Amino acid sequence: MSAKAEIEIIEKYCKGCSICVEFCPTKVLEMGAFVVEVANADACIACNQCELRCPDFAIKVHKL
């Protein structure tokens, strides 16, 4: 499956709350040591839920 969007993480804004990781329907994101990381980019369905729920303006979903 190919990715429907490219996810950009702005690391300096991310506080590692992990809301995006928990509520991603296809488990694209994973928690790193301090900030979130894109672990499974191909699974992204461009639903935009991570961007909408990120309280810290740290995720941008660029639809392909």
Next chain:
Amino acid sequence: MAYDYEKSIRPGKLPHIWCPGCGHGIVMKGLIRAMDTCELDRDNTAVVSGIGCASRLPGYLDTCTLHTAHGRAAAFATGIKMAKPDMNVIVVGGDGDGTAIGGNHFIHACRRNIDMTYVIMNNSIYGMTGGQFSPCTPTGAKASTTVYGNPDPTFDISKLAIGAGATFVARGTAYHAVQIDKLIAEGIRHKGLAVIEILDDCPTTYGRRNKFRSVIDMMKRLKETAVPVTAAAKMTEEQLEGKVLTGVLYNTEKPEYTEQYAKLIKRAQGA
């Protein structure tokens, strides 16, 4: 392209001060989207707040903003609207600021039905000052000033607003992020006082005292307790036990205050 929030935020202001997992950031994004939907001219929009975590919000927005005394946001906002009736006035604040310290200003803004939008972020606690209980802290919940559990019954902000005379009342949650901007946009377009209550989470001062072990636990609570008003109509009272209704709860039309006041001035001047 991803949504451009940066154009509405003052340069260099991010990252914001809110704690990891605090829903206020989600509400701020919703507010920005709502202002874009309604195509509000940023130079003709005032975002007013009192004191508290939620009241830090205007500091980030690139609109006209006013950060006022604790609880007094609605009073200052009323002043702005009376002086400049054409200005879009949005009040933001928390549950403690809006319903305890500013409870009086809140109910009277509702009663006057002045054309403003009041976005109230209800996280059930006074977060900034150290987790004291607010009128919206659930009965039995622990706060720094109710260590044995809160003995007080709680305010239902939406019912309070309806009872006090607000003409548009809606409720959403920080979890249901898609809905936030739609509710706020509807409130902005409404002529009269619109109250948008957003149920929010405070993992730092509420969650960890009340057995919500993580941000996710708090978000799941919002997800599980919210029931859309349309779905609630088909549910029994037992099924609705412990749930909160979300969506547009009340929408009616009544004379708007600044218009009535303008008429009064004309009448007094003998026109």
